[in-house]
Amino acid sequence: MSVILEARNLVRDYHIPGGLLKKAKTVHALKGVSFSVEQGKTLAIVGESGCGKSTLGRILTLIDPATSGELLIEGKKIDIAKGDMTPEMRRKVQIVFQNPYGSLNPRQKIGDILMEPLVINTDTPADERRDRAMTMLKKVGLTELHFNRYPHMFSGGQRQRIAIARALMLNPKLLVLDEPVSALDLSVQAQVLNLLADLQDEFKLTYVFISHDLSVVRYIADDVMVMYFGEAVEYGSRDEVFADPKHSYTKTLFAATPRADVASIKARLAKKRAA
């Protein structure tokens, strides 16, 4: 198995300039995070708001540069601050956002949304672009009829399918999924998770799955990394982490997650009756 993505000691500081009454300060959003993901695997990054998981996602997607540390994609070191951003690199990593209502341009038709990455990065002829967009549309469970519609005519789940299709148009190796199902209803969430699993099998995709929902993570991940205030406090295979959490924060997180099984309901009701 080849390693697709490797991060070595990634650090990201935000410098907040001082004003008249405030001192300038530096916020450490990421304090040295290291991990690697093999092809076809899913690494889940778990944490609560402000833990730096979205910052990490933006660095992995080559949107923002890291302050220090190394990022290797398919063994090749890349630093966008130095400007070694090439279209080939660009095509290797794509992202799917949390909010399907904000991630699609409301003034663009679905077809144009899907074809845009090809228009920008390749010189594929128009006919072929169209065919590839149509194929991808069907692959994510939509039909040709949807090609000329605008995003506002779709439900949240359908929009997320479109966002996934767009991310796949350039045949990326790595997909960063930033809370892709947390804005969706339960039933739709199941469909999108299934779609992601199908696509992973078909294209040998590597996923970095950012989420705060432990039940989803347990279902989809191969490896899990738990983040807390910019640090990776727990990193290991899914079964290891869930069976035997080491860090106290991980334990708190597990204990806080509501359980929807009959046994825990019975326990709760018994406790209530006793009180």
Add this chain to the structure above:
Amino acid sequence: MSQAAATSAVSTDPSRRARLAEFWYYFAENRGAVIGLVFFLFLVLLAVFAPWIAPHDPVAQYRDAVLVPPVWQEAGRADYLLGTDAVGRDMLSRLIYGTRFSLFVGVIVTTLSLVGGIALGVIAGYFRGWVDTVIMRVMDIILAFPSLLLALVLVAVLGPGLVNAMIAIALVFQPHFVRLTRAAVMSEKTRDYVVAAKVAGAGHGRLMFKTILPNCMAPLIVQATLSFSSAILDAAALGFLGMGAQPPTPEWGTMLAEAREFISSHWWVVTLPGIAILVTVLAINLMGDGLRDALDPKLKRS
């Protein structure tokens, strides 16, 4: 391929029609807006077909009919429905031809300030930093002058005339568009779809004008309608001050200026152009309000 094109035509149509229907639903809820729109369309027809509708040549002077009152007054003549002015020109014909100038002024001024304002606003809002500072400070300086005074100064520099007046007014209106565009661009810029386009590899130009700008148009359209009416008003004011259209052009403001001395003796020469300006501006403003009602909820929903 042709079959695909056919399906595309079929599936686009209902979408666009539905959008239009929705737009009309919200627009029509505002009755004033509909009245404004009807009146505006009436003005457009008048302007286009002026040579066929107007009973007389607007600059022809009928020496036998100087200062004839409107037809319903004593001594009014059926030839001159709204009377004649001090040199015997038919008021009705002049007013009808005047719509041409007013609408022309509105269209040109709005287009000029809209295009300039959008370009500067998008650049300022997208790049921020010193580019933003420079552009916005210049706009602040323009805004610091009373608008008519600045227009007057510009016309004085450029020389009086309708074209120069339009350029001056466009320049004065521009900052409003710049500000509005900048604010809209700044709020759209952080949205996920813009980041997504960036991840897809889009460059600055594409991000600015193809991705962000179309999503900022609704408030700009509303502002454009409102400045359409202000442009007509300002052009009339410049005409009144002798800095706009020059006589014998039948421009409403110029007509007012020529008729100043008859204000107490022959009311129609002054009042009728005044009413024309008033009603036109009112109609367009009402229409603008309706547009805002119809376009703004859309902004909130998407």
Add this chain to the structure above:
Amino acid sequence: MALLEIENLVVEFQTASGPFRAVNGVSMKVHEGEVLAIVGESGSGKSVSMLAAMGLLPWTAKVTADKLAFNGRDLLGMSANERRKIVGKDIAMIFQEPIASLNPCFTVGFQIEEVLRVHMGLDKAARRKRAIELFEAVGIPDPAERLNHYPHQMSGGQCQRVMIAIAIACNPKLLIADEPTTALDVTIQKQILDLLMKLQAEHKMGLIMITHNMGVVAETADRVVVQYKGRKMEEADVLTLFENPKSNYTRALLAALPDNATGDRLPTISELFVDEGAAQ
């Protein structure tokens, strides 16, 4: 006697494309000291039915019901003024976005004291004292100091605590919580849910928990109403619902939970549940 009684509630909205029926003949009852969870996905009308009961819907909504009564008093028949006296005092509500539900221009202390002034008519010193008590009750540390803070100076979890303090300020008989923890982190969610359950037990309040999260239902509810597309699919006590759901929709909903996944694909609702209402 039931605290809140709703029979055959119908809510319609006027839209550009004609009337839209958001709630379609929903009936339910909440008793004193009971936790009722209303579960449903977006568009199930779960929030709308409660907003309708409180009279908080915009004028474009048309609300009809065979019965809509609070504590035996008919809510639909009474004047807006009378209704306002009940809503906010005897029925209180908390919302999904705690930071947005507080007015950013005023301190949280002012906002809680305003409620006490309007509904309880307390004088200044008594208001202050009661506000501090309430903040203590909802677990805000250093309450006297915190009263002078503005909403933006507090975290989402703290703001939700303030909202709860405001909601229980007048000792309401019924508290409606509309997705109270959806915008919060899991660890904070746990704290807020524990707090709500504690207050509910202490004050013997009726609590309606509107949520889409089956985990929250399992951890809080006594009885559950499942809604789908404006209709009630099932009503059962919580154990029965999870152990032995009657409606196909509930069964599908539970199967779609990743916690219950058995294979490497999740069963989806459309495979398990055919929308019976769609044919109507």
